[in-house]
Amino acid sequence: AQTVTQSQPEMSVQEAETVTLSCTYDTSESDYYLFWYKQPPSRQMILVIRQEAYKQQNATENRFSVNFQKAAKSFSLKISDSQLGDAAMYFCAYVNNFNKFYFGSGTKLNVKP
Amino acid sequence: KAGVTQTPRYLIKTRGQQVTLSCSPISGHRSVSWYQQTPGQGLQFLFEYFSETQRNKGNFPGRFSGRQFSNSRSEMNVSTLELGDSALYLCASSLESGANQPQHFGDGTRLSIL
Numbered sequence: 001a002q003t004v005t006q007s008q009p010e011m012s013v014q015e016a017e018t019v020t021l022s023c024t025y026d027t028s029e030s031d032y033y034l035f036w037y038k039q040p041p042s043r044q045m046i047l048v049i050r051q052e053a054y055k056q057q058n059a060t061e062n063r064f065s066v067n068f069q070k071a072a073k074s075f076s077l078k079i080s081d082s083q084l085g086d087a088a089m090y091f092c093a094y095v096n097n098f099n100k101f102y103f104g105s106g107t108k109l110n111v112k113p
Numbered sequence: 114k115a116g117v118t119q120t121p122r123y124l125i126k127t128r129g130q131q132v133t134l135s136c137s138p139i140s141g142h143r144s145v146s147w148y149q150q151t152p153g154q155g156l157q158f159l160f161e162y163f164s165e166t167q168r169n170k171g172n173f174p175g176r177f178s179g180r181q182f183s184n185s186r187s188e189m190n191v192s193t194l195e196l197g198d199s200a201l202y203l204c205a206s207s208l209e210s211g212a213n214q215p216q217h218f219g220d221g222t223r224l225s226i227l
Contacts, residue, residue, distance in 0.1 A: 032212065033212045033213060035215075037218075042220070043201065043220060043221055044218055044219065044220045044221070045203060045205070045216075045218035046218070047215050047216070047217075050215065052213065091156060093156075095212040096212060097212055098169055098212075099144075099146075099161060099168065099169055099210055099211055099212050099214075100158055100161075100169050100171070101146070101148070101156075101158045101216075102158070103148075103155055103156035103157070103158075104155070105155045106155065106156075
């Protein structure tokens with residue numbers, strides 16, 4: 001069974017600094033997708049970034065980028081120039097070809113002014 | 114374009130009752146997925162509906178069921194409620210069914226069981 005592990009329950013970063021959130025997953029499948037979602041206190045889940053497993057190039061979306069290491073089954077999220085609005089719970093998600101989602105337990109990110 | 118709409122926002126029930134939650138996807142989206150979020154278990158996939166058919170199902174008992182209508186709106190039903198069913202239930206829609214489809218989430222329904 002697929003499992004997704006986020007080993008950092010909570011992290012803090014100073015505004016304008018860079019922070020990296022960790023995510024590892026376990027799978028025997030070769031084709032899958034990985035996502036990072038954020039959930040602010042308003043509780044609506046928002047897609048941050050996604051990565052196709054067959055692509056070696058790391059995905060980037062403005063200040064958000066990933067470090068995808070397929071062999072190591074690692075998918076970390078880097079947030080550059082952190083802003084107060086980035087404070088939220090961040091969830092790493094694995095999706096297989098049957099479209100079943102598996103989420104990590106989440107990392108709470110605090111941004112200090 | 115309106116986002117994913119879930120109703121009601123909050124719901125209080127007692128053990129043994131049943132409940133129906135509703136989800137209206139973004140216009141044009143045909144896939145609807147349901148998730149349960151609890152502090153202890155985190156986010157868990159319940160099921161996905163596409164074109165009125167259940168495509169996928171997570172590891173939940175048969176008390177949890179759903180359906181999708183021809184306009185893609187979906188309902189989730191939980192029968193014989195238990196205290197452990199207290200959770201935030203999230204619905205997400207996507208254009209099509211598939212792992213490459215970004216999911217757009219609603220604000221969720223907070224279900225409390227007394």
